[in-house]
Amino acid sequence: MKIAVFHNLLSGGAKRALYNNVDFLAQDHEIDVYVPSVANEDFLSLKNVSNNLFRFKVKNSPLGFLYSAIKYFPSKTSLIDLEKTQKTIAETVNKSDYDVVLCEQDKYTMAPFFLKYIQKPHVYYCQQPILSQNMISQNLYQKSGLKTSNDLESFRLKFYGSRMISIDRDLIKYSKYIVANSYFSHESILRSYGMNSFVSYLGVDTDLFRTIDVPPENFVLSVGRCIPEKGFDFIIKALGKIDEKVRPELLIVSDLANIHWKNYLERLSAKLNVKTKILILIRDDELVKLYNQAKLVLYAPYLEPFGLVPLESMSCGTPVIGVKEGGLRETIKHNHTGILTERDETAFSKEITRLLEDDNATNKLVKNSRKYVNDFWTLEKSGERILNHLCQAIKHYSP
Secondary structure (H helix, E strand, O other): OEEEEEEEOOOOHHHHHHHHHHHHHOOOOEEEEEEEOOOOOOOOOHHHOOOEEEEEOOOOOHHHHHHHHHOOOOOOOOHHHHHHHHHHHHHHHHHOOOOEEEEEEEOOOEOOOHHHHOOOOEEEEOOOOOHHHHHHHHHHHHHOOOOOOOOHHHHHHHHHHHHHHHHHHHHHOOOOOEEEOOHHHHHHHHHHHOOOOEEOOOOEOOOOOOOOOOOOOOEEEEEOOEOHHHOHHHHHHHHOOOOOOOOOEEEEEEOOEOHHHHHHHHHHHHHHOOOEEEEEOOOHHHHHHHHHHOOEEEEOOOOOOOOOHHHHHHHOOOOEEEEOOOOHHHHOOEOOOEEEEOOOHHHHHHHHHHHHHOHHHHHHHHHHHHHHHHHHOEHHHHHHHHHHHHHHHHHOOOO
């Protein structure tokens, strides 16, 4: 097939998942990628795994920026010019001989303006609705005690978030075939938009995320963007309940950091005497090494729609402890491939202590999780799943 791919993503898990799917599809199909100039193509650039990558300039006219400011869109990218650019991309794709289009989310509006104008059979991969995450972010930011009345973060959460929700709801209605990353996300999409979706589980690169011969070190690891929704404060509080004599260091690896939240986490760690180090945007080989060196991987995001981190950890042979929410209930099998607890700091800390002290339990989890990943969560399995949905979109498409 000849497949067009559209995205306007940041760095992070969604971009990694898209990169992996394009890499798989490109083995047997012709793939062209279309992006607005504001898309992140420094992190895992799709030009490395596609036939062509076409970048379209977002001009950012003064009138467009003024409109965006009035509409509570605090960004250097204007809504009017973003839509114009995505309309041009869609018209270009419509005039070409593509069989199907794979469309990803937009880092600003979630559902992209591209959906409004594309006339080809398409699959829209909706990683998550924005509504619940925005509410969680607001609540956590307030509970942290941070004063937000005069800073941009308060403005973003109160106004930008609500504006994004409205735009997202309007634009997703143009999609005729929606794919979700988990059954939790499927239910969230149905609840948020009243629209059906099909589950297409992601996969992990088992060639990259693998066991390597490095000695373990006395730290636990957590991975994700440094924002309130990722639950790093919960992990720090849980570690603070562990006896200082056996309390491990915490390493947090993030692609991006909210500076207010990063500072808060560092102050919280100092208050609870939890030794914490936050690393920003490290190389993949460094991340793989940390996965292998860590005694445990701790994962506690709020309503994470899927979460590649537990699977990456399992693939590297490191046990995972997660909070029993969202998509983690589908990727972690409790007491078989990892541990799931309620969002309770005491319960979470007890499981950390137990696994740090019980080599037999951790060895069992490692053995089971490796087989689990190789049986179902590989890139090949993920690619086959998304390919099936692309074919179904062609079959059921009606202009």
